[in-house]
C-alpha cells in the first residue's frame with residue numbers, strides 16, 4: 102500500500118513507469134496497481150522529473166527591483182552599489198517576506214533545492230539572520246543551502262572578514278568569496294587561499310563568485326583549483342560565473358581546464374545574468390560573457406546552470422523557472438544537438454544536485470519522494486515549451502498543481518483546442 106502513486110509518467114531517461122511513494126520516500130518503481138494507493142496522480146504521456154535545483158541565487162535581494170531605484174547602466178558594478186543603498190534601509194522582516202514569496206514561486210515551479218548566497222558585509226548581519234529564519238521556515242518543502250558571501254570584498258570591506266566568520270558561526274552552510282572584487286589580483290588570490298582554508302578547517306563546501314568580469318586576466322579560478330587540490334577539497338568546491346574565461350587566451354585555457362578537472366572543481370555559469378551584465382563596455386562585436394560550458398564538460402568538469410537573480414538590483418526580470426535558465430544557456434552556449442539539450446536539462450536537475458551534495462536526490466527506490474510532473478513529453482520538449490508544472494511533490498506531499506495551458510482557438514474552420522506539444526510526443 103502506497104500513500105501516493107504517480108502513474109504512467111515518462112522519466113527523463115525515457116522509461117515509462119509508475120512511482121510508488123510511502124511517507125517521504127520512493128518505495129517502488131515499475132507497474133503498480135492503482136488500488137494500492139491512497140492517492141493517484143495520472144501522469145500518462147507527461148514527463149516526470151526529479152525536482153529542479155538552483156545552485157546559485159540571492160534570496161536576500163530577490164523581489165526588490167526598483168527599491169530604492171533601478172540600475173540605470175545595467176552593469177554589475179552599479180548593481181553592487183545599488184544593493185549597498187538598499188542594505189541601508191531594508192529590514193529583516195522585509196527580507197524574510199520577499200524571500201518567502203520567492204520560495205512560493207519556486208515551489209510552484211518544481212524548484213525544490215536552492216543554494217543562496219547571503220551578503221555578510223553588514224555589521225548587524227540582518228540578511229544572515231533573515232535567511233537562517235527562511236531556511237527553517239521552508240525546510241518542510243525546500244532544501245535551502247546558504248553561502249556566506251562577502252559582497253563588498255573579504256579584505257576590501259573593513260569588517261567583512263570578521264562578519265563572514267561570524268555568519269559561519271551562526272550556521273551558514275557554505276564558504277563564499279568574490280576575489281575579482283578585491284583591491285588587487287594579489288588580494289584576490291589571498292582571499293581565495295584564506296577562504297578555502299576556513300572551509301577545510303570547518304569541513305564546509307566552497308562556492309565563490311569567481312572572475313565575474315570581462316577581464317581575461319582575471320584568473321582566480323586557477324588559484325581556486327590550486328587550493329582545492331592542496332587542501333583536498335575536491336568535489337566540494339565550485340566557481341560561480343567564471344565569465345572571464347570567455348575572453349581568455351585559448352592556450353592558457355588549455356592548461357586551466359585540466360587543472361580544474363584534476364582538482365574536482367565544479368562550475369556554475371548563470372546565463373540569464375551573464376548575457377545581461379557582461380560585455381557592457383564593448384562596442385561591437387559585443388562579447389557574450391558566458392563561460393566555456395561545452396569545453397569544460399568535455400574535460401569531465403561538472404557544470405550546472407544557475408539562476409542568480411530575480412527582480413533585484415542586477416536583473417529586472419526572472420521567473421523562478423530553471424527551464425528559462427537552461428533555455429538561455431542552451432542558446433548562448435550553442436548547445437543545440439539533442440544530446441546537448443538533454444544535458445542542459447540534466448544540468449538544472451541532477452548535475453546541480455551533485456554540486457549541492459544533495460543526499461537522496463533522484464527517481465530511484467530509497468530516494469526522497471520529491472518530483473515534478475511537466476506538461477511535456479520529454480526533457481527536450483520541456484526546454485522548448487517551459488510548460489506548466491502539473492504537479493509538484495515534495496518529500497511525499499503534493500504541494501502544487503497547475504492546469505494544462507491549452508488555448509481555445511476561435512478561428513473559423515480550425516480545430517478548437519491548441520496544444521503546443523509535439524503530436525508524436527516528445
Ligand code: FE2
Pocket residue numbers: 157158159218310409
Ligand atoms: Fe551571484
